[in-house]
Amino acid sequence: MSLTLAHATTTPAQATQVFVLPLGTTALPAPAATDLPAEARAYVDGALAAGQKFVVLNHFSHQHYFVVLEEKRSADLTLEALRQAGHQLYAALKKEKTAEVFIQNLTSTTDAARTLAEGLFLSAYQFAGYKTDEKSREAAPLTTITLVGEAATEAQVKELQNLLEGVVFARDLVNAPLNKLNAQQLAERLAEAGDAAGYTTDILDLAKIESLRMGGLLAVNLGSPEPPTFSILEWKPEGAKNERPYVLVGKGVVYDTGGLSLKPTPNSMDMMKCDMAGGAAVGGTLYALAKNNVPLHVIGLVPATDNRPGGLAYVPGDVLTMFSGLTVEVKNTDAEGRLLLADALSFAKKYNPELVIDLATLTGAAVRAVGTEAAAVMGTAEADTTAQLLAAAHRVHERLVEFPLWDDYADHMKSDIADLSNLGKGDAGHISAAKFLERFIEGTPWLHLDIAGPAFLTAPDSYRGKGGTGMGVRLLYEFLTKQLA
Missing domain, CATH: 3.40.220.10 (Leucine Aminopeptidase, subunit E, domain 1)
Structure with a gap:
């Protein structure tokens, strides 16, 4: 463009x-x-x-x-x-x-x-x-x-150009099909954007992911003929105003068949190239921050793989040992995004972050709750932090609806044989998914954005268009830059 x-x-x-x-x-x-x-x-x-x-x-x-x-x-x-x-x-x-x-x-x-x-x-x-x-x-x-x-002003024009280029970058990633954007290619595209914008990229390959024992990411990847990646994007300018980094985590499932818990088609699987929209948003945000030389230390984490039913694919009933050491009983292989995110959230804690925000096209429950007009948000950050994010969402019209994360919902994710199940009850699926993730980021301020509704549109909607919307880039940029005030 x-x-x-x-x-x-x-x-x-x-x-x-x-x-x-x-x-x-x-x-x-x-x-x-x-x-x-x-x-x-x-x-x-x-x-x-x-x-x-x-x-x-x-x-x-x-x-x-x-x-x-x-x-x-x-x-x-x-x-x-x-x-x-x-x-x-x-x-x-x-x-x-x-x-x-x-x-x-x-x-x-x-x-x-x-x-x-x-x-x-x-x-x-x-x-x-x-x-x-x-x-x-x-x-x-x-x-x-x-x-x-x-x-x-000229400076304002340049800033807006760079921000919107970040949105376009995210949209392009989401709109690319699997045979043009597998996990390795996604990592390479993120690195190329970093070279252009100024952030650094470290791509962890299969051997490194195995050495870190990221059991969730590795399990989801078992059915794929292609290896996973784990991309670490970092923007750390001289004179950064924050002593502790903000960490953004994006789900990078480049295509989701549902694994052995196969999705129905054509109603669901034909648009599953969009399941890495969270990772795309993280890349677009880092691009905009670096291009505009925003004085904040921000790290992006994008675990990536496709989820397929081939080869040695993981199966319902398997028990996984995650990066954190917690064990997870697999009840449904289509609840895969939370497994990638769980490893990445645990990994994020090593940075002693100011705040962790993850973005994921995680659940159909979020779509049923708020449609394509908004994303669901919940987490453990301070109320003032959540309020700032909600205000930023209204300013850019990438609106969020806050849902509770009460302790009661932990019961939805109990397992008889492991620390957790990867599947909750039929109700409040977006909340129980977040409750699952919470176990892997305990002790760290965190917000979870379930962007399953607004990340990809099957029909045109004004300036959001059709297909990938770049949801999250303008929101995170607005929120993070306001932290400088």
Whole structure:
């Protein structure tokens, strides 16, 4: 995807322009009307007076677009309406085959133009795919989004570009099929991104994983013809503000058949290339942090394998010894993500972290609870930390719904022959899965994000698009950068 955000002090003549107008605007402000003839101005004034929030003025050689701030229940929802307007704007620009657009902010909401540009940029995303017929490839004429004057500073434009590139990186990973992105290739892509952005990557191979006795990761990998990987991404800039690192853990199941507890098809298995969306989000976040030289020490852990029923595949009834030393009775091989995460969470403790956050497309229960509109969150972090993450989620509209992690749910994961079972009861499956994970991160502040709903969409949804959404990158970036305040 080659779309550039830029900054300019002025707008050239005959350029396609977008003006973000204040709430309740019923007539054009002077700065938005300086080059308009009286008839054109009267037309726009009439549309604004009629309450239109998105007005188009076509000069044939170029266009003017006017976007009016909408009154919502909160400032966060007002910004989300601007992202949605960015999606509407992209459709109009695509129709006109516009290559460059200039955005000005005429409101007192300082980040209005940047938010509109964010929605526009994300709407323009297209997965490159593997089509060989040039005629079948959809043209993407938009190449440059320029923010003009006080709409943003050059530094803000650069920061937004790098953040959105992190989202695009995560989306590309999620959209790639298994035969283009196995565990080794995922690790290599994460390392390549690190080379480009500035974070370091250490890829643990099968021999190292075996020496560490990561029983969960190794068990899930038994049915695969390809070895697992465990990627350690680290961004540790000089002058980092935190003495103890933040650790992000992402589930990296590059494809999930369910193992011997085979998933039904085509309703479930055909989209299981997305089961590494947590790992992709970790990679995208580290990319954005490093590219923007954010002064925080952050570590990303991505255990990766596919889950298949071949060879010596693990079976229901097996008992695993995990990296932590705890034993787990396997009741269902399709509850594999928690086994990878358990090893990674135990491994994370060695860093004495300030906070651990894991992201995983973990349970169908989370989807049934909150749909694709939000992710489930629960954990052991302080209430204030959780509140900060929830606030960040609302700001970027990657919303979270908090669920309890009461001790009662531990009973769901009991086993007669091992310390834990990997499968709980039929109810509250997203909570019992988190309760399972809690045993491996005890004593460390931790939050678990079950992103199974919003990580991958089977139908287009505004600027989130179709397929991989990059869920988690903007959220974690917003949350972590606010820790500098």
